[in-house]
Amino acid sequence: MTDLILILNAGSSSIKFALYPLSQSASTPIISGKIAGIKRAPVFQARGSTGCAISPGVLAILSIEEDQTALTRRLLCWIKEQTKEHTIVAVGHRVVHGGQQFGGPVLLNEKIIGELEKLQSLAPLHQPYNLSVIALVSSLMPDVPQTACFDTSFHRTQPRLAQLFPIPRHFTDEGIIRYGFHGLSYDYIASVLPDYLKGKSKDRVIVAHLGNGASMCAMKNRRSVATSMGFTALDGLMMGSRPGSLDAGVILHLIQEQNMKPADIQDLLYINSGLLGVSGISNNMQTLLESPHPHAQEAIDLFCYRAAAELGALLPALGGLDAIIFTAGIGEKAPLVRKQICHHLTWLNLRLEEKANAASATVISAPNSAIDVLVIPTNEEEVIAAATYRLVAEKTI
Template sequence: MKILVINSGSSSLKFEVIDTSTKQTLVNGICERIGISDQLFTYKNKVNSYVEKETKVSMPTHKDAIDHLLKVLTDEKIGVIKSIEELDAIGHRVVQGGEYFDDAVIVDEDVIAKIEELASLAPLHNPANVMGIKLMRELLPNTPNVAVFDTAFHRTMPDYAFRYPLPHEDYKKYKVRKYGAHGTSHKYVSSYVKDLLNKEDSKIIVCHLGNGASISAVRDGKVVDTSMGLTPLGGIMMGTRCGDMDPAVALYLMQKRELTASEMDTRLNKTSGLKAIFEKSSDFRDILKGMEENDEKAFLAFNMFCYRVRNFIGSYILALNGIDAIVFTGGIGENVAKVRRKVCENLEFLGIKMDTEKNEIRVDGTADYTAADSKVKILKVETKEELMIALDTERLVKGE
């Protein structure tokens, strides 16, 4: 099948066409600054190596962006399909599926209504995701659309892991609980490693480390626990998000600084995390550069980040009652050897030992950093969220 994968944001539209028979990407790219001045279109044809980078294209609305994309996909010279009918289905990334969805689902009016209802749990994402779905259904009415939810993979968590110690009515009426995020990435990576281990009752910890970061404990293909909570603000510290901390801190600062709830939300989501500690930037590359220049704040940001990752790994080894593999993925997890080394440091007492020389060798795709005498695998796996969305879409459309 040829699947068009769409990730619709408030002012952007990421896209990728994947041939599921070969698991190969035919084309990918992004429409940026939609509805803002100077809209940009980036398009990379993986078949003939044609690249169009940040070309100015008029895209005042998402519909204009999709119209332009469909024209380019069928262009004689730079396209990858002869007609739109070659697209077998469209897979959409949807951030929040709440308790309604524990798997991907073929889109109908009821599905759309439920995604819209859940917008309060993901106000920056779900409305934009729905907009993309509605537009594709309008423009390609005969092509099936599938919604693939970031939260669905985490729905196997037991109640004692996903419930918060708050009054029951808060859960019953407002569905306040842990949902997790990055589920598509955790599903792809853990499934890949489970096949690699070829072991019954596999126990895998996936560390998806990027500007947004989350960790999951996966036992025999099912999530036991994950770090992000009601929203992607929870868990480890991230680029601009604080992660877990004493909830009273927010109340204290609101009182002292006379902040509104909205202002406090911005502070926790946009100006905290690595950015707050390092101050110069939230980009990990800048932090590494700062460490080379002996910047104390860079070292503090680095150590705080790795310390929190280690804490979750330790907690999840207990939740899994053991560990077979620790897996790093995401921009930081895949590319920053110093983080992998620091996180795995002094864990020999748990049977976890890294080959630090291998860890320093930069390779694409999957890499094994396990020392010869380690009882636990230490791996790096390139996440392929779009491929996972495409495969889930194919499965649903085929009725499997």
């Protein structure tokens, strides 16, 4: 019998999971997988530590009608069945927003959960679901400690100017600042950068986390100094169903001239914009890449143009650029998107190696490129597992 840590990473369109042995050095899960395509075409995938596929059992057939909470309940029951000969001793969660209160991972209790509930309006696609998953685990495993690891924590190293909005100071004092997100992904990339850059002096790096949610982070010496997302996960890059940076006057116009209500605005910004809104077809990049419709191509083109523009906006925080890292679903698996983004950046003397990019190799920049360009798979679950182990070990010592 093995003691295990269960990691649950709930995103806007998927939930990933991994089961790690309770060990300080454990970096390979014994089982990992995900339910992807939630609300679109949900599918379950799981693999064992040997790389072999695992029978999906009761998760073989998923319904588009099932919401994230219902699918998570089924997933937890499946995990319990798979681990009946082992003991889950802790559960670690990705929680999107930690606000100003939480600058690092925490052991959860009722008081902390209450504080996290107050932040739900700042991440309505994620925070309510993150908290509902925590509640589900509590109901199924009431005696198992749970931890929360925050997407906002990594960015607390940013200088004050990078966090400020140009609004009246009292709003800043109330906590309306740039928080930044996808911090667990950036934390992982920062931890492995020395392995990939192999001793090169690459102090100024921009990491592009491109998925259904997308952002970029400017890192100096592997610490966040600026990021594209701000107070909420709406800012910055165009995303699957979110617009990214948007003139606030557009929102005023929709309220004043089209009588849109707050709930309508929220749906517009979180659910009906981005790739989905521009294409009118899908929020899924792969679907758009396979579509012959001109609206699909325009959505892809806009996504790439906006990504390059946001990358350029991060350069002043670094004072130059040594390397670009592509990661997450689109960043790791869409050569055409990487190519188009880099095409907009040739003025930086950036050059891609076409064959390497097409093969999604680790290094995709050409030998004569002034900037290294790499593709590095992210691993948020490993970051959560390591933090959960530390917290549980501290509690038991």
